[in-house]
Amino acid sequence: MSFISRGFRGRRSRQPGAGLIPPGQHLVDGFPVLSAGPTPETALEDWDFTVVDETGATAARWTWEEFRALPSETPTVDIHCVTSWSKLDTSWEGVSVDTLLEDVETSAEYVLAFSDGDYTTNLPLEDVIDGRAWVAWGYDGDDLEPEHGGPARLLVPHLYFWKSAKWVRGLRLLDEDEPGFWEGLGYHNYGDPWRQQRYQGD
C-alpha cells in the first residue's frame, strides 16, 4: 500500500538495535504486562508441572521442589509482543522443554500449554523442542514475578509472546492441533513475529 501518513516521520533512527526487531514492533525499556484476568495465586506446595500425552495419560509430573532440581539453562533472548512492543536481550533461567520431554514417548505433533487461570496456548511440538523453548522460573537474576507469570512461565521467544504462557502448569501433547485461548479469539494460530502473524489470516 502506498499510503503515507501526512506529517509522520517516526523515530526509528533513535532506536538502538532497530534492525533487530521484527516489522511493526518498537522497543520498550520496561516490561509491559498483558493478561486477561487477575494474577493467579498458587502456593508452591500446591504447584506441579505435568506432561499429558496424546492418550490423556500423565506422562511426567514434577512438584515445585522436583522441578527446581532439574538442570536449568540461562537463555538470553529477544521477546516480541503482538501489541507491538519488543524487548532485546532479556535474560531468563529455566528448564528446557527438551529436558521435560526427555522420558516421554510420543508421536504427537502439537502441544497445548495450560496455565492457572484457565489460559491455554497451542504450538507445533517442533517449536518447543531442540532448544527453542523453556519453562522459566527466573528473570534477570531473580525469581519470576507473579505478574510476569511466576512462579513459572513458558518461554518461546521466536513466537509472539502470548505463546509464552504465564503461570504454566503443564503441556498436553496432541495429535490434532487445538486452538488455545487467544487463538480461539481471532489471534494467529502460529504467531511468527518476523512474518507479522498477529491475527487470523495474516
Place this chain on the structure above:
Amino acid sequence: MASTAVPGRLTWRLAEVVATADETPAVRTLRLQVPGWPGHRPGQHLDVRLTAPDGYRAQRSYSIATPADRERLDIAVERLDDGEVSPYLNGELRVGDQIELRGPIGGYFVWDPSHGGPVLLIGGGSGVVPLMAMARARARVASTVPMRWLSSSRTLADVVYRAELEQLAAAHDSFELFQTLTRDAPEDWAGHRGRIDERLLAEVAGPADAARQTFVCGPTSFVEGVATNLVGLGHPPTTIKTERFGATGAP
C-alpha cells in the same frame, strides 16, 4: 472460558478523521469514518498503522470508545510525551486527514447489554475508554442492567468523559457513578479521594456476587492492584476480566 472467533481476515482500512475533541489536556477523541468497517463489540480495540515517507511504519493498539455504529467509531488517544505514535494522533492529526487501521481485535474483554449483569466497570486514567463503549452501548438501548462505574483520575481536569458520565448517572437509576481523584481534589469534590484501595472496592463492589461481571482497565500496576484486591474480597477470578496498557512497569 467461552471464545468467539473474529471472522475472516483483518484488512487494513483507510479511515478519515471527521472530528476531534479534547477530553482532557492529555486525551483526545478522534471520530473516524471507516469505509467497510465490519462492526465491533464494546470493549474491543483496533490497530493503527502510521507510514512515514520513506516507508517506515509504526503501529499501536487503541480501544474503541463507542458501540458499533455502521462506519463511525471513536478512539481516544492519551498523549505520551515520549511516545512515537500518540503525539502524532493527539497533536499533528487534523480533521480530514486519513489513517490506516484494522480491527476489531480482542473478543474476551467485551460486554454488551445482551450479556446481562450486574456489571462493574473499573478504570484508571485513560483505561476508561473501552469501558465507555460498554456504558454507551447500555445507554443506547435504554438497558436497565445494573452497572456501576468506578474510575480513578489524578485531578478533576484529568477525568475523561466527565460530563457524559454525570449525565448517565443522572438519567439512569441503575447506572451508578463512583469516582476518585488521586492527587488534587477541589474542596467541594463530592467523590472519593486517593487511590482505589480495598476499602473503596469493598464499598463499591459490595459482597462477592458470582453473577457480576467485572471489567478492569488501566495501567498495569492499577489493574494488578484492583484485580488482586477483588480476588481478596472473595470475587471469583473468572468473573474479572482485565485489560492492561502502558509500556512501563518494573520487570
